[in-house]
Amino acid sequence: xxxxxxxxxxxxxxxxxxxxxxxxxxxxxxxxxxxxxxxxxxxxxxxxxxxxxxxxxxxxxxxxxxxxxxxxxxxxxxxxxxxxxxxxxxxxxxxxxxxxxxxxxxxxxxxxxxxxxxxxxxxxxxxxxxxxxxxxxxxxxxxxxxxxx
Amino acid sequence: xxxxxxxxxxxxxxxxxxxxxxxxxxxxxxxxxxxxxxxxxxxxxxxxxxxxxxxxxxxxxxxxxxxxxxxxxxxxxxxxxxxxxxxxxxxxxxxxxxxxxxxxxxxxxx
Numbered sequence: 001x002x003x004x005x006x007x008x009x010x011x012x013x014x015x016x017x018x019x020x021x022x023x024x025x026x027x028x029x030x031x032x033x034x035x036x037x038x039x040x041x042x043x044x045x046x047x048x049x050x051x052x053x054x055x056x057x058x059x060x061x062x063x064x065x066x067x068x069x070x071x072x073x074x075x076x077x078x079x080x081x082x083x084x085x086x087x088x089x090x091x092x093x094x095x096x097x098x099x100x101x102x103x104x105x106x107x108x109x110x111x112x113x114x115x116x117x118x119x120x121x122x123x124x125x126x127x128x129x130x131x132x133x134x135x136x137x138x139x140x141x142x143x144x145x146x147x148x149x
Numbered sequence: 150x151x152x153x154x155x156x157x158x159x160x161x162x163x164x165x166x167x168x169x170x171x172x173x174x175x176x177x178x179x180x181x182x183x184x185x186x187x188x189x190x191x192x193x194x195x196x197x198x199x200x201x202x203x204x205x206x207x208x209x210x211x212x213x214x215x216x217x218x219x220x221x222x223x224x225x226x227x228x229x230x231x232x233x234x235x236x237x238x239x240x241x242x243x244x245x246x247x248x249x250x251x252x253x254x255x256x257x258x259x
Binding site for chain 2: 010012014016017018022023026032035036037038039040108110112117118121122123124125127128131
């Protein structure tokens with residue numbers, strides 16, 4: 001019904017100050033990914049990263065409060081130094097990462113396409129709820145600090 | 150009472166279609182209902198939800214009831230989408246920082 005993808009996608013693009021082989025390495029080596037996947041304050045454990053079409057990618061993000069967030073994806077397409085495509089499950093979205101060498105720099109395109117507008121809104125809404133919760137906890141923290149002072 | 154928010158309003162394709170229909174000019178409820186295949190009751194319920202989410206206002210003109218769009222609320226959605234985007238931009242920030250560190254380490258390692 002909805003062929004237009006504008007209302008259910010995110011596109012990020014950035015020129016990274018590193019040659020393409022290094023960017024490819026930090027994207028495809030689980031030891032590297034664990035170090036930058038974030039978010040801030042999180043640590044990551046990558047249990048599986050089978051980089052071939054149909055291969056599984058399982059990543060657990062450990063939150064600062066000890067909560068674990070499991071992420072499951074399946075790779076769809078891998079073209080060395082060019083492209084990585086994977087499907088993420090629950091929430092369902094497809095990510096396409098494109099790499100392009102520009103001398104000693106690399107242009108990275110990061111495209112996320114959600115299954116439906118409903119799914120996208122749900123994800124944003126959950127994010128809003130999580131952020132709201134975080135802000136509440138920060139407020140509580142601030143309040144406690146003021147009480148002690 | 151169930152608390153309604155703007156996300157709930159636009160989560161449904163019929164409600165999005167209603168908003169699109171009245172975005173330019175107010176329409177009376179019958180005209181809206183006539184352009185859908187579903188029952189009048191179903192459309193009335195969608196309109197009720199849109200009213201509760203404050204995206205739609207009903208104005209009475211004699212016997213007719215006109216639906217007018219109140220699109221200011223939609224800004225809330227786009228501001229959360231912006232924040233969600235920022236969440237992913239932060240990942241790219243981390244990647245950038247990590248690449249910078251790695252380059253520095255390898256230079257010194259050689």
